[in-house]
Amino acid sequence: MDHRDHSSERSSEDTATASLSLLEQKEVPLADVSQPQSRVKPWLIHAVLLGISFLIFLIAFTLQPTLFQCTRQLSPYSPIIEEGIVKYESKNFENDFHQPSAYRGPPNEATEEAWEGLWHAPAIRVPGENLALLNKSTDQAWLHAPPLSDREDFAALVDVFHQLHCVNALRLAVHKENYYNHFGEWPHGTGPEFTDKLKTMHLDHCIELLRINLMCVADVTPLLFVEDPNAFQGKTPDFNTMHKCRNFWEIREWVFDNMALP
Structure with missing residues (x-):
């Protein structure tokens, strides 16, 4: 009886020891398994974040407005813009007091030809359906362009040429005596056949x-000064300022190629 009891106790102890060993063996792999998982998760997070960042960059780059879209946003409607003709270039104005220019000085054949090539330009077509984009009423009796199709088109000058015409009118008013001395006649619009009231009204316009136009554009380009003790007020303005300019000559070429009225 005692022998069986001792054997039973030893058997129980062996069983308990085996169970404890089994538990210890089971605990070790659990610790080992959790370790690789802690290494994988940060890598996965970094990969996801990198992918999201790249996606955001790609979307931002794709949604960036084009030059054409910016021009449309910052300008009223114009067929010239819609045709994608307008481009930009950076250039310095060359405008010192004594800077040589084809457009400066007393009138002669060369200056008059140069100015004629600036402001004289034909009318272009504006589709009637786009009048509202110019804040114009369709009830007005606008001048029609010769029909090319069933579409109703109107004739319109491009405003830059009207503005250049005005600069030229002011130039001729300043140089009208020199013009008369050189050509033997008065510049158009300044002769005695026009009343002083009419001439003044034109120049005032x-x-x-x-x-x-200058206030509308509101050019904010910085104009620097050079220190010069011999100059008026001890400084000289640098009129050669940097600007972002539209491609005037290409615009002019398009206008002539798409003339509606001479």
Whole structure:
């Protein structure tokens, strides 16, 4: 009886020891398994974040407005813009007091030809359906362009040429005596056949047009000064300022190629 009891106790102890060993063996792999998981998770998070960042960059790059879209946003409607003709270039103005220019100085054949090539331009077509984009009423009796199709088109000057015409009118008013001495006749619009009232009204209109346009554009380019003790007030303005300019000559070429009225 005692022998069986001792054997039973030893058997129980062996069983308990085996169970404890089994538990210890089971605990070790659990610790080992959890370790690789803690290494994988950060890598996965970094990969996901990198992918999201790349996706955001791609979307931002794709949604960036094009030059054409910016031009449309910052300008009223124009067929020239819609045709994608307008481009931009950076250039310095060359405008010192004594800077040579084809457009400066007393009138002669060369200066008059140069100015004629600036402001004289034909009318272009504006589709009637786009009048509202110019804040114009369809009830007005606008001048029609010769029909090319069933579409109703109207004739319109491009405003830059009207503005240049006004600059030229002011130039001729300043140089009208020199013009007469060289050509033997008065510049158009300045002769005695026009009353002083009419001539003044025209020039006032041009001055007002240029004032409105300059204030509308509101050029904010910095104009620097050079220190010069011999100059007036000890400084000289640098008129050669940097600007972002539209491609005037290409615009002019398109206008002539798409003439509605001469």
